[in-house]
Amino acid sequence: MSLAKHAVIQPEHVVILGLARQGRALARFYSMMGVRVTISDTRSREVLAPEIKDMEMFDINYVLGEHPMALLDDCDLLCLSGGVPLDIPIVLEACSRGIPLSNDAQEFLARCPAPVVGITGSAGKTTTTTLVGEMLKSAGYTTWVGGNIGNPLINTLPQIQKQDRVVMELSSFQLALMTVSPYVAGVLNITPNHLDRHKTMDAYIAAKRHIVAYQSPDDYAVLGKDDENAWALRRAIPAKVYGFSGVTAVDQGSFLHDDQLMLRREGMQTAVCERSDIHLRGDHNVLNVLAAISLANLVGAPVTAMREAIKAFEGVEHRLEEVRTLDSVLWVNDSIATAPERVLAALASYTEPLILLAGGRDKDLPWADFARQAIQRVTVMVLFGEAAPLIYGVIKHAMTKALNASSPVLLDEVLVVDNLAEAVAEARGMSAPGDVVLLSPGGTSFDAYRDFAERGMHFRSLVQAL
Structure with a gap:
């Protein structure tokens, strides 16, 4: 599937596939802009009654039980909720007609006035995203955290100011159709996952690659050096590359040395904290903290604020x-x-x-x-x-x-x-x-x-x- 570079457009009629959390957030956003919105979901009206009630204040047209091709006849933007695959007939037909594809994450990134830290990986995304948010809050920034976790950030776009900081978890499902990348992009690791959806490991890696593929030379990519697939992305991206590692020093980024978590940037090396300061169990969580150090520092978090956040961080729900x-x-x-x-x-x-x-x-x-x-x-x-x-x-x-x-x-x-x-x-x-x-x-x-x-x-x- 060929995707064009995404630009902000002002559609007259948006069709959204899927009435889940991300689809509803997009529907609210476009409805408040005065755009005509149609939501289509393969589930029945009875099954979706709570979601429809949640949206009753908005003037939305619902097409339920199927995704008929007629939806595309006067559609100038087709948006997908995260659970909707790219290979279903209506999406393929939209591509053949030249109708742009998008989702809540892409529309948010294309419009957000503040620096965005985007984070993906097969594992550790939520822990790292949450910790980066805590580090930036500790540094005194008004910080917005969401994306694939919690709040779809497009819900809060009108409140975000240029001087704020945004931390965004991005899944492979979201990234697969995206043609815009964040200012700072983190790829923690890429190991087999979601192969029921992506079918092959190559397709899964290609989806993850989108987080860095559209960066500029003024942007930053933070890659897990200990993970072969993540580190390989450095060869074909325009952004400045930082690394993090639990086993070896890196030229630019963060690493573990003698049970100290170190930050090296522009020739300066600083000890951020001791390994014993981390409350989370497991070597994988040491890597998550190292990634958070590089990511948060690149958008302004000083060492003192990061150290304070690490010492206070107790983890997130449903993770050990x-x-x-x-x-x-x-x-x-x-x-x-x-x-x-x-x-x-x-x-x-x-x-x-x-x-x-x-x-x-x-x-x-x-x-x-x-x-x-x-x-x-x-x-x-x-x-x-x-x-x-x-x-x-x-x-x-x-x-x-x-x-x-x-x-x-x-x-x-x-x-x-x-x-x-x-x-x-x-x-x-x-x-x-x-x-x-x-x-x-x-x-x-x-x-x-x-x-x-x-x-x-x-x-x-x-x-x-x-």
């Missing part, structure tokens, strides 16, 4: 979130872990005996490396949801292979249950003092929940009720 300790067993909510690789990062964050709750819906991702490492780290595994049979098969294969090779296997038992409530009940019965019960699913929540947050909240309520 400690729910409670019951009978000397720690229960941890890592519902955000929707890829096998992210589960491995969670497992590496603990030295205690682990009971792992994994499952959900698979995204056509490879599970073999997860299985190989998990059987050496987890004592009990409770599998739930659509992906449970798949994961069970991969685990059994890994165990057989390890035992035939006389390799060590710590995993003692694997249980398969129908849902999260049953998984929690089984874990409660099998846990012993000193254990950690870790919900780190590896699959999405869409087999049973609206999103990972709803799954995480359900886990919390189940654990609190024990």
